[in-house]
Amino acid sequence: MITVTPSGQACGASVTGVDLSKPMDGTTLTEIRRAWIDHHVLAFPDQKLTDPDLEQLTECFGDFGNEPYFVPIDGSDHVVALTRRADEKAPVFAETWHADWSFLENPPIATILYSLVIPPVGGDTGFINQQKALADMPADLRARLEGKVAIHTAAGAYAPDGRYGEGEKDSDRSMKILYSEDAKNTQTHPLIQVHPESGRETLYCTKGYIMGFDGMDREESKQLLNDLYAWQTRPEFQYMHKWEAGTFVIWDNRCTMHAATGFDSAAHHREMWRITLNAQTGAAQAAA
Numbered sequence: 001m002i003t004v005t006p007s008g009q010a011c012g013a014s015v016t017g018v019d020l021s022k023p024m025d026g027t028t029l030t031e032i033r034r035a036w037i038d039h040h041v042l043a044f045p046d047q048k049l050t051d052p053d054l055e056q057l058t059e060c061f062g063d064f065g066n067e068p069y070f071v072p073i074d075g076s077d078h079v080v081a082l083t084r085r086a087d088e089k090a091p092v093f094a095e096t097w098h099a100d101w102s103f104l105e106n107p108p109i110a111t112i113l114y115s116l117v118i119p120p121v122g123g124d125t126g127f128i129n130q131q132k133a134l135a136d137m138p139a140d141l142r143a144r145l146e147g148k149v150a151i152h153t154a155a156g157a158y159a160p161d162g163r164y165g166e167g168e169k170d171s172d173r174s175m176k177i178l179y180s181e182d183a184k185n186t187q188t189h190p191l192i193q194v195h196p197e198s199g200r201e202t203l204y205c206t207k208g209y210i211m212g213f214d215g216m217d218r219e220e221s222k223q224l225l226n227d228l229y230a231w232q233t234r235p236e237f238q239y240m241h242k243w244e245a246g247t248f249v250i251w252d253n254r255c256t257m258h259a260a261t262g263f264d265s266a267a268h269h270r271e272m273w274r275i276t277l278n279a280q281t282g283a284a285q286a287a288a
Contacts, residue, residue, distance in 0.1 A: 064278030071176035090173035108276035119268035
C-alpha cells in the first residue's frame with residue numbers, strides 16, 4: 001500500500017511504499033494516478049531504475065512524448081540525459097518558468113525526471129501550481145484573461161538565432177540540444193483551460209514560449225503577459241523540490257510550470273534522465 005505525503009507547499013507530494021522497478025497492479029496504478037492529479041507533482045524517493053524501467057513506467061501513465069530539440073541517450077529512443085559537468089561553463093539550462101513544449105499542437109501531458117547524480121547543495125527544481133494561481137487570482141486580472149488565446153513559439157530558444165541555436169555551437173554544454181528553422185512555427189492554445197482529468201480550471205501560460213495573444217497588439221500582449229507572470233510566480237503558488245539521487249519525479253504539464261535552479265557546477269556534476277508523455281492510452285487509460 002502506498003503512502004502519499006503532501007509537501008505542505010502549493011503542490012507536490014512524496015510517495016513511498018512502492019518499488020517502481022517492479023510491475024504494479026491496477027489498484028496501485030489507480031492510487032498513484034489519483035494522487036498525481038490531486039498534487040500535480042509526485043516524487044518517489046529511493047528508487048533504483050534502468051532506462052528500460054523508465055520506459056515501462058512511462059507506459060503506465062501515457063504514450064511516449066516527442067522531444068523535438070533533444071537527442072536521446074544511446075540505446076534508447078525516448079530517454080534524454082540532462083547533464084552538467086563539473087567544469088561546464090555554459091549557462092544553466094531551463095532556469096525560466098515554463099511548461100514543456102507548449103509550442104506543439106499537442107504538448108506533453110507530463111514530464112518524468114529520474115535523478116542519478118545530484119550536487120550536495122542547490123540544483124532544486126521549482127514548480128508552480130497554475131490551478132491555484134487561477135483560483136486565487138483577483139477578479140480584475142481574471143477578467144482580462146477571459147477568452148484569450150496565446151500564441152506559442154520556440155523561436156526564442158531553439159531557432160538558429162535562439163538561445164540554444166548557432167551561438168551555442170562552440171559552447172561546452174554537455175547536453176545534446178538541437179535547433180531548427182521549424183522552431184519559428186507558431187501554435188495557439190487557450191490561456192484558461194479545463195483539466196481533462198480533474199475537471200478543474202487551470203492557466204496554461206508559459207512566458208518564454210508565448211509571443212503574444214490572438215487579436216491583441218504587441219504592447220498590449222506584453223503588458224498582459226507581464227502582469228500575469230508577476231501574479232502566477234508569487235511564492236504562495238510554488239513548490240520547491242530538493243533532489244536526492246534515485247528520486248523519480250513526474251509532474252503534470254497541463255497545470256504546472258517548472259524551472260531549474262543553479263548550483264556550484266565548478267565543483268559538482270549532475271545527471272538526470274528525462275522522458276515526456278503524451279495523452280493517456282493503453283495501460284494508463286485502463287488505470288485511470
